[in-house]
Amino acid sequence: MSTDLFCEIIAGERPAFTVFSDEVAVGFLDTRPVFKGHVLLVPRRHVETLADLTEVGPFFERVQAGARAVEDGLQAAGTFVAMNNRISQSVPHLHVHIVPRQKKDGLRGFFWPRTKYSDDAEAESYAELIRKSWNSPSA
Template identity: 80%
Template structure:
């Protein structure tokens, strides 16, 4: 199997605004965020779907920590945590979206409007705030 985009980010072969990285997972800003501060958490080892993930607990502990950090670091009212398996999965590598939410932010159902960062520096500042909240 040829490497996918997320495998390249995990390997450091493709640039990304990495928020955290350890032996279980890598978390980085989504390049096309629903809202600024939208993080993707991916397992370090390549797996395509949740059913393929051998040890779910440690991975979802990272997702849980990221949800807390996004709320705290960005002063968000909450988070939207979601994942697709195959259908609507834009990259064939398991990934969990952690999206900062505020009341009346306009997100409705499963329509995910996308935004952009104004600059690379702005994206880096969001990544830093979330990383700092992780401790």
């Protein structure tokens, strides 16, 4: 089994602000978010690229639910959903970025400014909003 950073988070060996977890996928806050509430959704089973993913339908059902949860939980106007395959893939484990968006938020193209949470309590507050929405009946 691979032991990349995301596999360690999935195994509970590394802390993360988890917003979703089931037999298919795990979602957690990005530690260097484009905007606060930026979620990374990863397959529970280690796969490196989209071509390696066998559970495409079930995984993307979770991506869809995650986008809904980020919008609803954070009252975002929309989301930016993206994935890198090998190039610019900072961790060799498939992951989808679900980034909350507001009109005129400053995001332009693929130049992603990064921000930080002021502390763990602030990160947890964002995670809790998304977690509650992800697990709600409408998600």
